Amino acid sequence: MTAPLPGFAGRTYLFQVDNGAAFRNAYSADGTRLRWEGLGESAGQWEDVGLHVAHVGPELYFVSWTEASGITVSHVMDLAALTVRVFWTYEGEGGRVGELHTGTLEPLA
Template structure:
């Protein structure tokens, strides 16, 4: 039995984070990959990443990936309210650093 496609599969969203960061997130048709593109201060940065996805409630998804830079990103995407809780970590001075943020999704 095949799992149903995630609700974000084949869609593109503008993702605006509470710290001012913004991204254009384009999800593959099968929901297994993401191409994110930085906007504003992050313009010109992008990556195509493999996703790990679990639906934790109707239209609410836990989505995680690791970027080539070593940054890890975990989202709880609520497609009912178009909101996201995001936790990202990276290697900083003295060890791993993490930040928790909220954001909004706008279909693009």
């Protein structure tokens, strides 16, 4: 028996973060991959990443990935409210740095 597709599968969203960052997130039709593209100050940056996905409630998904740079990203996506709680970590001065943010999703496709 196969798991149902996540609600974001095959969809594209504008993801706006509370720190001013913005991304165009395009999810594969099977919900296993994400192509993110930076907008604004991050324009020109992009990556195609494999996803770890868990369905944790009605229209609620935990999604995580690791980027080639070593940045780790974890989202709790609420597709009913079109909100995201995001935690990312990266290598900073003196060791690993973690940041917790909130954001909104706007469906584009």
